[in-house]
Amino acid sequence: MTALDLSEARDRELVSRVRDGDEDAFRGLFRRYGPIAMALAQRIVRRSHLAEEIVQEAFMALWKHPEGYDQQRGSVKSWLMGMVHHRAVDLVRREESYRRTATAQAPEQADADVAERVAEDIDLPGERQAVRTALQGLPQEQRQVVELMYFEGLSQSKIAERLSLPLGTVKSRTLLAMRRLRSALGGMER
Numbered sequence: 001m002t003a004l005d006l007s008e009a010r011d012r013e014l015v016s017r018v019r020d021g022d023e024d025a026f027r028g029l030f031r032r033y034g035p036i037a038m039a040l041a042q043r044i045v046r047r048s049h050l051a052e053e054i055v056q057e058a059f060m061a062l063w064k065h066p067e068g069y070d071q072q073r074g075s076v077k078s079w080l081m082g083m084v085h086h087r088a089v090d091l092v093r094r095e096e097s098y099r100r101t102a103t104a105q106a107p108e109q110a111d112a113d114v115a116e117r118v119a120e121d122i123d124l125p126g127e128r129q130a131v132r133t134a135l136q137g138l139p140q141e142q143r144q145v146v147e148l149m150y151f152e153g154l155s156q157s158k159i160a161e162r163l164s165l166p167l168g169t170v171k172s173r174t175l176l177a178m179r180r181l182r183s184a185l186g187g188m189e190r
Helices: 003-019 023-045 048-064 076-105 114-121 125-136 140-150 156-163 167-184
Strands: none
Touching: 003 023, 003 048, 003 076, 023 048, 023 076, 048 076, 048 156, 125 140, 125 167, 140 156, 140 167, 156 167
16 A cells, blocks of 8 residues: 555545544644645635635535545545635636626726725715714624724724634624614615
8 A cells, every 4th residue: 555545545534533523633634734725725816814714614614514525536635625726716706707897887986995986975964974873873893893894994804813803703793784784774775
């Protein structure tokens, strides 16, 4: 048996243990393939915070659905790197699509500051006051996340880092805040 065969047999055993909820086996796979996965994701998306999220999502998929690995289709390494690659490429495609859509909708404003465009769109004093009131009506922790995101331009990952919170908490607070704002500002839709 070659070293490659032994390595693959060990990986398959670790995946089998992950199926049984073994956290040490999961950590072993992460220690082994996390750095390689990060390098792959970073090479594709070219931003470390996005690469970290992609790797985290791929390994969470391993943890939640280890039965997704099929040894008939390849090695554990190729399965993990495939998940990272697909997530990274999907993110790049989504961002490119978003940029094309934004540029096509407002080519003359493509380089304008987002805050200025929003201010121009909400130029009526009553609407501005309604937005301020709605923001003030949010619980402090939700308002803080929204302000960091929209007024300082921070990503959810950067907000989590700055506030020393789990990324999931930041995402939950953002979702709850957006729901409250939508509810409070529902009558303003044009």
